[in-house]
Amino acid sequence: MDQFISYLKKPVLMSLLALALLLNKAWAQTDVDAIMIPKKYFCAGAQYGNSSWTNYWEGTLKRNNQNIGRLSTNMYMLMANYGISDKLNVLVGLPYISTHASAGTLAGQHGFQDITGTLKYMPVETRVGNGTLSLYAIGSYVLPLTNYVADFMPMSIGLHCRSFQFRALADYQYKNLFFTGSGQYINRNNITIDRDSYYTTTLVYSNQVAIPNAAVVNVRAGYRSSSLIAEAVFENSTSAGGFDIRRNDMPFPGNRMNATAAGVNFKYSFDSGLELTAGSSYVIAGRNVGQSTLVRGGAFYIFDLNRKSKPSVN
Structure with missing residues (x-):
C-alpha cells in the first residue's frame, strides 16, 4: 500500500493520440499507463486538447486539400477515476468535440462524443532484479452519447460506433526510471448511416457500414517519481480491414x-x-489520416475518501 500512496499523484489521464482525419478516439485514459489509484481514492479533472493538420494521406499518397485548408479539432474532456481496491480501478471519460476548417464551405461540427467506461486490474506486482514488474489487464466499453453524424468526414466528431477494447500492459520500474509496453485490440460494431448506398471498392446497397477493428501498440519510457513524470511515447494504430480513400x-x-x-x-x-x-504528439506516418500535431493540458484533483470528517463542535 505504501507504494500505491507514493504514486498517488500520477496522472489520471496522460496520453491522447489524434488520428486527425477522424478523432475516433477523442478521449484519453489511463489504460496506457501503469498507475493505479488506491482504494477509496477519487480523482477528477478536465483536459483540453487541440489537434490540427494541413497534410494528410489519401491511401498512401500524402497530399493537402485547399478546399479544407487547416483542419482543427478541439477537445474538452471530463474525466474521473475511482479506486475500488488497490488492484482494481474504474475510470470514466466524456469528451466534447468541435471541428473547424480554415477554407472551403464544409461546416464544422460540435457536441458530446462517446462516453468511455474502463476497468483496470493489476493482478501481478513483484520484484524482479532491482526493480518492480507490474502486469495489467484493462477493458473498456465505448458508447456514443449523442446522435452526431459520423458520415461527414473529416468534419464529423467521431465514428458513432460502440466498441469493446482490451489491453494487456506490462511495466518495469527501476528507481525512478520506467518502461511500459502494451498491446490493445479494439472490436467495433457496425454503424447506420443516413443513405441507402455507398461505394467502397464496389457499390454497396445498404445503410450499414462495417467499421474496421484495430490493433494498437503503445510504448513509453521516462522518469517517474511521486511528484514528477516526464515520458516519451510511441504509438502505432493499425486497422484490421477497411479500404483507402478514393482519389x-x-x-x-x-x-x-x-x-x-x-x-x-x-x-x-x-x-x-x-x-x-x-x-504533445505528432503523427509521423499514416494511411487515410491527417498528419496532425496535438497539444494538450489538464488539471486534476485527488480526494482521499478514507478520511473521516471531524465531528462538528457545538
Whole structure:
C-alpha cells in the first residue's frame, strides 16, 4: 500500500493520440499507463486538447486539400477515476468535440462524443532484479452519447460506433526510471448511416457500414517519481480491414486508418492533491489520416475518501 500512496499523484489521464482525419478516439485514459489509484481514492479533472493538420494521406499518397485548408479539432474532456481496491480501478471519460476548417464551405461540427467506461486490474506486482514488474489487464466499453453524424468526414466528431477494447500492459520500474509496453485490440460494431448506398471498392446497397477493428501498440519510457513524470511515447494504430480513400473523394467511416505517432508527456503533482499535466504528439506516418500535431493540458484533483470528517463542535 505504501507504494500505491507514493504514486498517488500520477496522472489520471496522460496520453491522447489524434488520428486527425477522424478523432475516433477523442478521449484519453489511463489504460496506457501503469498507475493505479488506491482504494477509496477519487480523482477528477478536465483536459483540453487541440489537434490540427494541413497534410494528410489519401491511401498512401500524402497530399493537402485547399478546399479544407487547416483542419482543427478541439477537445474538452471530463474525466474521473475511482479506486475500488488497490488492484482494481474504474475510470470514466466524456469528451466534447468541435471541428473547424480554415477554407472551403464544409461546416464544422460540435457536441458530446462517446462516453468511455474502463476497468483496470493489476493482478501481478513483484520484484524482479532491482526493480518492480507490474502486469495489467484493462477493458473498456465505448458508447456514443449523442446522435452526431459520423458520415461527414473529416468534419464529423467521431465514428458513432460502440466498441469493446482490451489491453494487456506490462511495466518495469527501476528507481525512478520506467518502461511500459502494451498491446490493445479494439472490436467495433457496425454503424447506420443516413443513405441507402455507398461505394467502397464496389457499390454497396445498404445503410450499414462495417467499421474496421484495430490493433494498437503503445510504448513509453521516462522518469517517474511521486511528484514528477516526464515520458516519451510511441504509438502505432493499425486497422484490421477497411479500404483507402478514393482519389479526390471524401473520407468515409469504413476507411482503413493507420497512424504512427510520437510524443512527450509531463505531469507535476502538488502536496495539496492538485496535479497539472501537459503533452504533445505528432503523427509521423499514416494511411487515410491527417498528419496532425496535438497539444494538450489538464488539471486534476485527488480526494482521499478514507478520511473521516471531524465531528462538528457545538
